Amino acid sequence: MVAASTLGVLAATLVSGCVRPVAVNRAATAPETSVPRIAIMSAFDAEWQALRSATQITGTQVVNNRTFYFGRLAGHDVVLLLSGFSMVNAAMTTQALLDRVPVKAIVFSGIAGGVNPGLNVGDVTVPAQWGNYQEQLFARETPQGFAPSRVTTDFGGYGMMFPQGTSVTVRNAPPDSLERRFWFPVDSLSLAVARTVAGQATLKRCIAADRCLDHTPKLVVGGNGVSGPTFVDNAAYREWVWKTFQADALDMESSAVALVAYENQVPFIAFRSLSDLAGGNEAPNEARIFGRLASENSAAVVMAFLTALPASAFGAESRQ
Template identity: 50%
Template structure:
């Protein structure tokens, strides 16, 4: 071996440990027990469930706190996704990487879109779409817009310059992207939700501010999510007319998409804290947030009691 090759081999031996030391490693799982992951966006939505958790044990990764234990005798891991789509997607994948998640459920509040629903009602949609995944169309003349050509076309009517479109996604074992708007809830979980029957739901909040109608549970229909707080009556009507949505929020469709990409069954429980701009006065979210959060949690607990 030449002196040059000998020196090259020597330096390669020196550098090899550095290469392996800096190479990314797969995240280590905290727990291998098959668990249902239960997510909420922010603390008030998870409070009732956290208080019912038996045998809690805490873990932390990337600033996210995970709490394992059991709810209604079922092994679970609770966590906060954070508000909005990116946080929800990021932390859904994080819990999948760190735990052996058999199913994913979301519990929280939502804005009501269906005029038949009222504040306090709980909706369990059978599919979720990202209604603010958009093309901002070119304006040709005042009020006249044109979208760029799309291979598959556009399924939904636009709202002004905003043209909704599908997202591109892959599943395990797939190398090619597919375009998909609706992400379906798990059929078996939906069937159990339909069978749970009457659930005692709160009618009055902690300040004895009461609803005019007893809340009810509705399973089925569509839900939509997007990275915007919605408080506009006209856009609310468009969302109901275009997507036939029951409710809208800022996380569920992102969770559903990540669950789809990982092959994990998903279901969301959303209770109306407001009417997304459809009410007669100021937005009602802060007045009824606690009541709605508890109602969604009560339905989720009833589901777990019925879950085999």
């Protein structure tokens, strides 16, 4: 569930060893970087193996030690890359991509922790909006209980922790003006296409002959997702997240990518398959057992989505 722009090559005359060279862009195979593309992102390698294997790769470029794979997938010009674990890595990598490549839309594929008690391991969620639920105020404890000095959302707290709204740039407003926004909606066209592929993707139930889920995984489109910098494996906290945010899934990257996409006015959607129940099971966390199954289920839905997505979707421009 899981974590800056390159400044170029430093001159060879850097003084002694006090300054470390920054990462250098390297092209393994010269890519065509002027073609508008759909970006396919995942947090770590296991989440995108199936998608990368299905891509006809025509070139690569290394930026800040992350490889961008350029090519064709399901009839679309794409660029595939790993965001790295967690919010900071996801935001940094997304902005580095948008600074270098004309991106028509961002599609995130990966695993997540299940929050909705009506969902199970292996199910694939496609939330309609994402929130950064762990940007928090830690409240002062008083004899009357925890007393937050300021709260910018309507959500209640979990102990001393009270969710805050994320500050983002106001579009079409004076420079440096900000707004408080908790939810970031996904692209409406992408969500509509996702709703059409429910019967077109085969979702796995077994990871091995003796390791099968006791249910048939399903695709759920709509609802809420939340992201934060912590891996959650706690039943009480999971219950609070469900009651507070009505989130189907929680992860460590999606809302960060959604925020950067919003700031840059790039369409975004995330497909997250449940690798575990975030502490909701009495048994030990299931992610190590069913993580690969969840990754492959997410990739299967993404492939069905891309196949159903019209070639003309998002036009030829990199910005809305």
